[in-house]
Amino acid sequence: MNERKASQPETDRLWEQWKEQGDPEAKKKLIESYLHIVDYVSSRLAVGLPKNVSKDDLASNGIMGLIDAMEKFDYKRGLQFQTYASWRVRGAILDSLRQSDWVPRSVREKAKKIEDAYQQLEQKYLRSVSDEEMSKYLNISEPEFQNMLQDVAVMSLCSLEDPIREEESETRMSILVDDKAKNPDRKVNEFYLRDMLTKGIEKLTVKERTVVSLLYYEDLSLSEIAEVMSLSPSRISQLHSKAILRLRGTLEKNRDLLMQND
Template sequence: MNERKSMPLNYAEFWERWKEHGDIEAKKTLIEKHLPIVDYVSGRLAVGLPKNVSKDDLASNGVMGLIDAVEKFDYKRGLQFETYASWRVRGAILDGLRQGDWVPRSVREKAKKIEEGYQQLEQQYLRTVSDEEMSKHLDVSIKEFQHMLQEVAVMTLCSLEDPIREEESETRLSVLVDDKAKNPDYKVREFHLKESLTKGIEKLTEKERTVVSLLYYEDLSLSEIAEVMSLSPSRISQLHSKAILRLRGSLDKQRDLLMQDD
C-alpha cells in the first residue's frame, strides 16, 4: 500500500481515480496541480482593472472556476484540460466582476457611445476613422477622447475572450481558428461571425492589429506589449480599447443581421 502511494502517477490515472471511483484525494491533487492556471488567468485579467478590485478576489473566483472545471471535465474525450479550465476560470472571474458591479454606469455609457460612434462613422466613410473625427463626433477634445479610452479600458480587456453564448466555452476569438464541424445552422452563423470579425480586424490600424495580435495570439501582457512597441502602457491601453470597440461594433451589427434572418 505504501509502495503504491509513493509511486508517481500521471494525470490520466488521477482522472480515472476521480471520475471512475470518486477518489476525493485525486480530485484535490488535480486541483492543486492546475492552480497555476488560476494565477495566470487572474494575472492577465488584473491588468488595467481599478485598484478597488482585489487580486485575491479574482483568484478566489478563479479557484471556483477551476473546481467547476475539474468536476465537469470529460477526460475520455481526449481534450486538453488546460484549455478547458482556462475558459472556466476566466468565466468564473468575469462572472464575479459582473456581480460586483465593478464598472460604473458612466463608464459603460461612454464605452457604448464610442462603440456606436465608430460604427456610424466607419459605415459613413467606409474607412477607419481618426481620433480627430471621433472627437468631433463625440463633441470632446482629443485629450478628453483619449481619457475616455483609458476609462473604458477595463471593459474592453477581455471582450474577445468572453463566451459568444452563455454556457459555452467558445469565444469570439476562437472562431478565427476553430474549424470543428457543427450542425449546418451553427456553421452558417459561425461563418458569418468569422467573416465579420476578420473584416473588422482588417479595418484596424496597423498598431491596433499589432496590439490585438500580441495580446490574444502571442499571450503578452499590456506592459510587455508596451515594451515591444516602444510605447507607454497607457497608449497601448488606448489602442486596445479602440480596437475592441470597433470589433464589437462589427460583431453586434452582424448579430443583429442574423437575428433578423431568424
Template sequence: MIEPKAPHLSNIEIWQKWKEEGDIEAKKRLIEQYLTLVDYVSNRMAIGLPKNVSKDDLASNGVMGLIDAIEKFDYRRGLQFETYASWRIRGAIIDGLRQGDWVPRSVREKAKKIEEAYQHLEQQYLRSVTDAEISHYLEVSEKEFVHMLQEIAVTTVCSLEDPIREEESETRLSLLVDEKAKNPDYKVHEFYLKESLVRGIERLTAKERTVVSLFYYDELSLSEIAEVMCLSPSRISQLHSKAILRLRGALDKQKDQLMEH
C-alpha cells in the same frame, strides 16, 4: 508532482478515476495540480483593473471556474485542458466582476457610445475611421476622446471573453479555436461570426492589430507590449481599448442576429 501538460495523456488515470469512478481524491488532485492556472489568469486579468478590485477576490472566483472546468471537462475528446480551464476561469472572474459592479455606469455608457460610433462610421465608410472622425461624430475634441479612452480602458480588458449569448460560455475569442464538429446551425452562426471578426481585425490599424496579437495570442501583459513596441503603457492601453471597441462594434450586428435564432 505531475506536470500539468497534455492531461489527456499524462494524467489519463487521474481523469479516469474522477470521471468514471467519481473519486473525490482524484478531483482534489486535479484542482491542486491546476491552481497555477488560476494564479496566471487572475494576475493577468488584474492588469489595468481599479486598485479597489481585490486580487484575492479574482483568485477566489477563478478557483470556482477551475472547479467548474474540472467537473465539465471531457478528457476523452483529446482537447487541451489548460485552454478549456482558462476560459472557464476567466468567465468566472468576469461574472464576479459584473456582480461587484466595479465599473461606474457613466464609464460603461461612454464605452457603449464609442463602440456604437465605430460600428456606425465603419459600416458607413467601410474602412477604419480616424480618431478625428470619431471625435467629430461624438462631438468632442480629440483630447477629450483620448481622455474617454483612458477612462474606459478597464472595461475593455475582458471584452473578448464576453459570452456571445448570456446563458452560454462560448466567447468571441473562443471562435478562433478549432474544435470538434458541431451541428449545422451552430456552424453557420460560427462561420458568420468568424467572418465578422476577420473583417473587424482587418479594419484595425497596424499598431492595434499588433497589440491584440501580442495580448491575446502571445499573452504578453500591456506593460510588456509597451516595451516591445517602444511606446508608453498608457498609449498601449489606448490602442487596446480602440481595437476592442472596433471589434465589438463589428460583432454586435452579427451577435444580434444570433440572439434572434
C-alpha cells in the same frame, strides 16, 4: 497558492481514479495540480483593474471555474485540459466581475458612446476613422477623446468576449468541449461570427491589430506589449480600447444576422 504540478502519467492516473472510481482524494490532487492555471489567468486579468478589485477574489472565482471545467471535461478524448480550463477559469472570473457591476455607469456610457460613433462613422466611410474624425463627431477635442479612451480602458480589458458570449457563439464557446455535439444552426452561427470578427480585425489599424494579436494570441501583458512596441502603457491601453470598441461595434451591427441563425 500552494500547488504541485503532477507528471502526465500521474495526471492520467488521477483522472481515471476520480472519473471512473469517484476517488475524492484524486480530485483534490488534480485541483492542486491545476491551480497554476487560476493563478496565471487571475494575474493577467488583474492588470488594469481598479485597486478595489481583489486578486484573491478573482482567484476564488477562478477556482470555481476550474472545478466546473474538471466536472465537464472528458479526459478520454485526449484533448488539452489546460486550454479548456483556462477559458472556463477566465469566464468564471469575468462573470463574477459583471455580476458585481464593478464598472461605473458613467464609464459604460462613455464606452457605448465611442462604440456607436465608430459604428456610425466606419459604416459611412467604409474605412477606419481617425481620432480627429471621432473627436469632431463627438464634438470634443482630441485630448478629451484620448481621456475618454483612457477612462474606458479598464472596462475593455475584459470586453472582447462580451458581445460574443451574449450571442452564445465564438471565442470561449467555440473552444469549450461540450458534452453534446453542436447542431447545424450553431455551426452556421459560429461561421458567420468568425467571418465578421475576421473582417472587423482586418479594418483595425496596424497598431491596433498588433496589440490585439500580442494580447490575445501571443498572451503578452499590456506592459510587455508596451515594451515590444516602444510605446507607453497608457498608449497601448488606448489602442486596445479602440480596437475592442470597433470590434464590438462590428458584432453589434450584425447582431440581427446572428440571432436569425440561433
